[in-house]
Amino acid sequence: MNHMYNLAIIGAGPAGIATAVESYMLGIRDIVLLEKDVNHNSTIRKYYKENKRVDKDWKGQKVELDGRIYFVDGTKESTLDFFDEIIDNHSVELQTHSEVQSIVKKTDVHEQEYFEVSVGERVINARYVVVTIGRMGKPNKPEYKIPPSLKKKVGYTLEGCEGGESVLVVGGGDSAIEYAVDLAALNEVSICYRRETFRRANPTNQRNISNAIMHKELQAILGVDIHGVEDDAGRVKVLFNEKEPMSFDRVIYAIGGTTPSAFLASSGIKEEDGKPVHDENYETNISGLFVAGDITQESGGSIALGLNHGYAIACFIQSKV
Ligand SMILES: Cc1cc2nc3c(=O)[nH]c(=O)nc-3n(C[C@H](O)[C@H](O)[C@H](O)COP(=O)(O)OP(=O)(O)OC[C@H]3O[C@@H](n4cnc5c(N)ncnc54)[C@H](O)[C@@H]3O)c2cc1C
Structure with a gap:
């Protein structure tokens, strides 16, 4: 034995x-x-x-x-x-x-x-x-399908983010906020969260995201869900509920x-x-x-x-x- x-x-x-x-x-x-x-x-x-x-x-x-x-x-x-x-x-x-x-x-x-x-x-x-x-x-993934051609443009970590891109971070918890605030130093960042506020996050992150939004370092898309993504000539076209689609160079899901x-x-x-x-x-x-x-x-x-x-x-x- x-x-x-x-x-x-x-x-x-x-x-x-x-x-x-x-x-x-x-x-x-x-x-x-x-x-x-x-x-x-x-x-x-x-x-x-x-x-x-x-x-x-x-x-x-x-x-x-x-x-x-x-x-x-x-x-x-x-x-x-x-x-x-x-x-x-x-x-x-x-x-x-x-x-x-x-x-x-x-x-x-x-x-x-x-x-x-x-x-x-x-x-x-x-x-x-x-x-x-x-x-x-196994990070949480969205329910809709990600087109295989976007595999390198859609992710769950900061891998591949080198700066100079328009990036959408999806999520409203501490990880999503930290990713968004950090990326905003070198990228044009939006953060999309289905709730209206970032109340789930810890006080430091709530403060950091409020400051970043106030100083227009990033854009918050709040109270909005996403129902799909499409390939837009190599960019990621994000289909929002009740909002016009927008295209980004990269999308990062930070949803646990x-x-x-x-x-x-x-x-x-x-x-x-x-x-x-x-x-x-x-x-x-x-x-x-x-x-x-x-x-x-x-x-x-x-x-x-x-x-x-x-x-x-x-x-x-x-x-x-
Ligand atoms: C972006 C982000 C930021 C965070 N920031 C903080 C923070 O500031 N403070 C804080 O307290 N927490 C933070 N957390 C949460 C914290 O990281 C987790 O709560 C913690 O890592 C959980 O520890 P764990 O040991 O349960 O699991 P994990 O840390 O996930 O470790 C599990 C380990 O098991 C290994 N493993 C998996 N499957 C197998 C297998 N079949 N066989 C052998 N090995 C396997 C994995 O490779 C991994 O090394 C953060 C999380 C994220 C995602």
């Missing part, structure tokens, strides 16, 4: 790293952290712009940290450095390029339960498993992520109302199998919330081993 880990964690974002580090600090050993990408924190690397301000109280939610990881406001770069440091200082076995496909519960010859975690052709065995794969693996339902189903984790079912210890319907971080939240969580989930799970597992 393969090596038996005490704990396997799927996804090396803030929640996964916190689960590993807090568990280690509580004396649990033999922990493996499996990450599908080339490095930890692929959501932060792909979706945060360079030098982005990272707020501990994201989306205006004040979170008191429960565990021993001391996380404070910073930037994208300082946050990644912080996670590098805590991984290194707590002997976390991080395996990158390790995309998990499924988790199956088994019983060994001593009637002890364990999990088989499938990573491509490999199988990793562990007594406990925590799924922290987030929601940004989706629950990885196929992954949950393939591992037997029940889902209700778009979220995996779990109890107060984040244990799912399968005992010994946990979920933490953004995956437990309907419309995205925060780094601090993920850290707290990791700590809670570490305490619970420690009480069992």
Whole structure:
């Protein structure tokens, strides 16, 4: 039989790293952290712009940290450095390029339960498993079809934005506002949101977007829905409800992520109302199998919330081993 880990964690974002580090600090050993990408924190690397301000109280939610990881406001770069440091200082076995496909519960010859975690052709065995794969693996996409010819002009991150373009950002949350305000320094930017105000965003972002609109650094198209996009000789023609179409060089959707339902189903984790079912210890319907971080939240969580989930799970597992 393969090596038996005490704990396997799927996804090396803030929640996964916190689960590993807090568990280690509580004396649990033999922990493996499996990450599908080339490095930890692929959501932060792909979706945060360079030098982005990272707020501990994201989306205006004040979170008191429960565990021993001391996380404070910073930037994208300082946050990644912080996670590098805590991984290194707590002997976390991080395996990158390790995309998990499924988790199956088994019983060994001593009637002890364990999990088989499938990573491509490999199988990793562990007594406990925590799924922290987030929601940004599949960003929310519009319901209408994007013509294939516009693939390079329509996206979900800032990839490809080099400046000097007319850009439409779709969405009204913190990420959309931060993208729009940042892009406005080098582009002609509009932001389209189906509601009339940006009240969902945190106070700093509300202030930043109001200032940018007031100083005509960008244009806000509020209370308007989009029902389609068309190729307009290489530009993106946006079809608004109750408003004349407009064409842009680029359109960026910043409308959150989706629950990885196929992954949950393939591992037997029940889902209700778009979220995996779990109890107060984040244990799912399968005992010994946990979920933490953004995956437990309907419309995205925060780094601090993920850290707290990791700590809670570490305490619970420690009480069992
Ligand atoms: C643009 C933007 C700005 C934000 N700004 C802030 C902010 O300022 N402050 C804040 O607190 N929060 C912010 N957030 C939210 C924050 O990034 C998330 O709440 C946080 O990253 C969630 O952590 P997580 O560990 O649950 O998931 P994630 O960070 O999404 O990490 C999941 C990890 O799992 C990996 N993975 C996925 N599938 C598999 C698989 N099958 N096998 C192995 N690995 C897998 C992914 O590659 C990824 O590394 C922002 C989000 C966005 C999109």
